[in-house]
Amino acid sequence: MPRLTLDDLYRFAVPSDPAMRPDGGAVAYTLTTADRDADENRTAIWLVTPDAEPRRLATGSAPRWSPDGRTLAFLRPVDGRPQLHLLPMDGGEPSPLTEAALGAGPARWSPDGTRVAYAGPVGPGGEAPDPNAPVVAETLEYKADGAGLLRGITTHLFAVDVASGETTQLTEGDFHAGEPSWSPDGTRLAFAASMAPDRDLEVGGAVYTVAAGGGAPERLTDPELICAGVWWLGERMIVAGQKGEPVGHVRLFTLDSSGAAEVETGLDRNVMIGGPGYPGAAPALLGDDLLFCARDRGCSHLYQAPADKLVPEDVSVAGASVAAGKVAYVAATPYSAGEVYLLEDGKAVQLTHHTPADLDLYVPARRTFTAPDGTVVEGFVLREENAQAPGPLLLDIHGGPHNAWAPVLDNVHLYHQTLAARGWTVLTLNPRASDGYGEDFFTAAVGAWGLADTQDFQAALDDLVAEGVADPERLAVTGYSYGGYMTCWLTGATDRFKAAIAGGVVSDLTSMAGTSDLGYLLKEYECPGDLIAQSPITRIGEVTAPTLLLHGESDDRCPIGQSEQWFAALRERRVPVRLVRYPGAGHLFILNGRPSHRYDYNERIIAWLEQWVSGSPS
Numbered sequence: 001m002p003r004l005t006l007d008d009l010y011r012f013a014v015p016s017d018p019a020m021r022p023d024g025g026a027v028a029y030t031l032t033t034a035d036r037d038a039d040e041n042r043t044a045i046w047l048v049t050p051d052a053e054p055r056r057l058a059t060g061s062a063p064r065w066s067p068d069g070r071t072l073a074f075l076r077p078v079d080g081r082p083q084l085h086l087l088p089m090d091g092g093e094p095s096p097l098t099e100a101a102l103g104a105g106p107a108r109w110s111p112d113g114t115r116v117a118y119a120g121p122v123g124p125g126g127e128a129p130d131p132n133a134p135v136v137a138e139t140l141e142y143k144a145d146g147a148g149l150l151r152g153i154t155t156h157l158f159a160v161d162v163a164s165g166e167t168t169q170l171t172e173g174d175f176h177a178g179e180p181s182w183s184p185d186g187t188r189l190a191f192a193a194s195m196a197p198d199r200d201l202e203v204g205g206a207v208y209t210v211a212a213g214g215g216a217p218e219r220l221t222d223p224e225l226i227c228a229g230v231w232w233l234g235e236r237m238i239v240a241g242q243k244g245e246p247v248g249h250v251r252l253f254t255l256d257s258s259g260a261a262e263v264e265t266g267l268d269r270n271v272m273i274g275g276p277g278y279p280g281a282a283p284a285l286l287g288d289d290l291l292f293c294a295r296d297r298g299c300s301h302l303y304q305a306p307a308d309k310l311v312p313e314d315v316s317v318a319g320a321s322v323a324a325g326k327v328a329y330v331a332a333t334p335y336s337a338g339e340v341y342l343l344e345d346g347k348a349v350q351l352t353h354h355t356p357a358d359l360d361l362y363v364p365a366r367r368t369f370t371a372p373d374g375t376v377v378e379g380f381v382l383r384e385e386n387a388q389a390p391g392p393l394l395l396d397i398h399g400g401p402h403n404a405w406a407p408v409l410d411n412v413h414l415y416h417q418t419l420a421a422r423g424w425t426v427l428t429l430n431p432r433a434s435d436g437y438g439e440d441f442f443t444a445a446v447g448a449w450g451l452a453d454t455q456d457f458q459a460a461l462d463d464l465v466a467e468g469v470a471d472p473e474r475l476a477v478t479g480y481s482y483g484g485y486m487t488c489w490l491t492g493a494t495d496r497f498k499a500a501i502a503g504g505v506v507s508d509l510t511s512m513a514g515t516s517d518l519g520y521l522l523k524e525y526e527c528p529g530d531l532i533a534q535s536p537i538t539r540i541g542e543v544t545a546p547t548l549l550l551h552g553e554s555d556d557r558c559p560i561g562q563s564e565q566w567f568a569a570l571r572e573r574r575v576p577v578r579l580v581r582y583p584g585a586g587h588l589f590i591l592n593g594r595p596s597h598r599y600d601y602n603e604r605i606i607a608w609l610e611q612w613v614s615g616s617p618s
């Protein structure tokens, strides 16, 4: 069987967003593919039942069943804006439900199935803003990565009457409403929002409810609780959030008239509600029990509260849905980047087989390393078993810094498999600050970016060199976002790397604090203290590693100026450096950007390593 090549990017089809039909008999989901000719990502709604092959239903994403299971609401772009559509499941074509000026959001059916609510963008004065008008900012909340300059656009709740299509805006004002959740009697909707005038300077978010016909929202939580999301599950209202400061693990709380009480899970683990690059799922009820996702040793797992793990060890869950007492979920495994599963009597039954089956895949091996201060860190080693040893090794550093590597098939970092086939060892390490190893570990680099975690990387490399796995003369380092930060930092801290590739770079925390859409959060909560001491740019004079910089030009999280600073400083010092700019690409482009950009990103990493480490010309 062939090894994975970069062209397999165009063969991957990855499910997400599973929705169990109310009778538990079928699962609808979104399938994402890359169209090489159009250079676009495509999404379609698929349906699978336990006894039949999956079938494609329609172009679109975010399928949601009506309570009677006869209609699927989903999103489909119309003139470039997502609009809700309805697909009758007993036959017929999808029809548009919304004509929202700036587009709609994923559907939330009312319990009686007569209305659909969504959170969607609203322009100032109800109009789409003029893209050529001057942009005036008076708070820090004027841009967001992925959306760009907000130009006064806020997100508000809407309800659409399914029979007539009549749409009512339920909330208004200078705030962003989070995803709505219906009360069991259909009279109110709960949502998370921060309405404080200084919300850009006070990281927070409260739970509100609003009447189903609109009106003044009623606040339910006190400022102590920072809410990331709220779900009305039967009579229970469940909140995901943090108490006090936006630092550390996300937890679950039950909210009632006496206030918020933490759900006792007995786990020292971070709750994962799901998002791009951060696999997880919204909490749901399974009978009387709460089903939720939390990260354990790199993988997002499904748990049934208090703490029963429902999925096997080396899988990572990215979406779950419960109906009729049954659980459907999407998970990646060492052999797939994601498939749909059904949990039956505690056993996982695989319903889909979208991952190309003809690939001979390398499987990451778990192992641990001990840093000089005694901290044990886990990592994954990907290599050909019979590879010549010692051989070239690439250290890859994840972002966050609170993300984590998992030992599953990675359809973003395709170069891992490709390099292994060329005799490389790829080390993906979860150093302190990574997710899945407890809250003390998670917060161990707060205020000490680079300063605290450098020893973890060094210890792992020392071990692999001492064991004869890695050739000390052929070490290289790469990483994206926080991983790009750490790549720059490490090349200033040691000259052991023969090449470096830094993506979505952070090089100077002082300029980053004033230009990132999360700059304030970064300065106040992630890197409190001396920003200069934590900045790679302070060590630029020590860098000798030829460095490739890869950056999205529309990155508002880690603005491209971070790479430009590093590029200019290395060029001035005559250290070999190359800057590659991806037009129109935001921070998450390596996950969900143009297929050609994602291909190029992978291809350039391999070429740079071959040029500077393997010795072959690029």
Ligand SMILES: CSCC[C@H](NC=O)C(=O)N[C@@H](Cc1ccccc1)C(=O)O
Pocket: 398, 399, 400, 401, 402, 403, 480, 481, 482, 483, 516, 518, 519, 521, 522, 526, 557, 558
């Ligand atoms: C408390 S950190 C939240 C930032 C966020 N975390 C999750 O990914 C993030 O985008 N991290 C960036 C690096 C960064 C951190 C803080 C502020 C701006 C950027 C990353 O993806 O590594």
